[in-house]
Amino acid sequence: GAGVSQTPSNKVTEKGKYVELRCDPISGHTALYWYRQSLGQGPEFLIYFQGTGAADDSGLPNDRFFAVRPEGSVSTLKIQRTERGDSAVYLCASSLNRGYEQYFGPGTRLTVT
Amino acid sequence: GIQVEQSPPDLILQEGANSTLRCNFSDSVNNLQWFHQNPWGQLINLFYIPSGTKQNGRLSATTVATERYSLLYISSSQTTDSGVYFCAPVDSGNTPLVFGKGTRLSVIA
Numbered sequence: 325g326a327g328v329s330q331t332p333s334n335k336v337t338e339k340g341k342y343v344e345l346r347c348d349p350i351s352g353h354t355a356l357y358w359y360r361q362s363l364g365q366g367p368e369f370l371i372y373f374q375g376t377g378a379a380d381d382s383g384l385p386n387d388r389f390f391a392v393r394p395e396g397s398v399s400t401l402k403i404q405r406t407e408r409g410d411s412a413v414y415l416c417a418s419s420l421n422r423g424y425e426q427y428f429g430p431g432t433r434l435t436v437t
Numbered sequence: 438g439i440q441v442e443q444s445p446p447d448l449i450l451q452e453g454a455n456s457t458l459r460c461n462f463s464d465s466v467n468n469l470q471w472f473h474q475n476p477w478g479q480l481i482n483l484f485y486i487p488s489g490t491k492q493n494g495r496l497s498a499t500t501v502a503t504e505r506y507s508l509l510y511i512s513s514s515q516t517t518d519s520g521v522y523f524c525a526p527v528d529s530g531n532t533p534l535v536f537g538k539g540t541r542l543s544v545i546a
Contacts, residue, residue, distance in 0.1 A: 355532070367525075423527070426470065
């Protein structure tokens with residue numbers, strides 16, 4: 325079946341602009357996660373949704389970052405007033421439920437110039 | 438939060454060789470996953486292994502949760518095994534995976 329998909333695959337934006345990154349989880353998966361991976365590092369947790377609600381947003385670095393999952397399926401990660409330090413690969417993962425195996429999408433490479 | 442340490446950080450193997458990658462973690466865990474990140478950046482699930490031993494073809498993994506470590510064995514390595522291998526446990530009571538810095542494996546023909 326279809327895996328986790330993310331769009332766009334690449335995004336180049338200017339410092340100060342607003343961006344939205346989209347994640348389509350595996351059908352039927354209730355848990356959805358966003359991670360961020362910088363060059364040479366392992367992915368770092370940003371936010372976790374169970375259904376429509378953000379169950380844990382402790383990894384969001386500051387209030388410029390926000391994510392939604394209004395219908396419990398697709399999720400959008402929103403970054404306001406982008407900074408060069410936001411450049412990274414943003415990864416989305418989903419699992420059947422909390423505590424189950426997580427499956428990752430291909431990521432969105434964000435470059436802030 | 439939980440700390441994850443992977444060793445070795447880098448490994449170069451001749452094709453056909455065997456290797457063992459180690460993951461130490463600092464606290465009790467609910468579950469643990471091993472991933473292979475291929476050169477295109479895709480994270481590929483290898484094992485979901487909170488405890489015990491599992492095998493899948495040339496790969497096997499063992500987690501000893503009471504001693505806070507997990508091992509990934511790669512036998513008869515192939516050039517397609519090249520990439521970064523990540524261990525990612527889940528802290529008890531929490532949900533997100535916590536990744537180590539990975540082991541970068543290069544298999545040479």
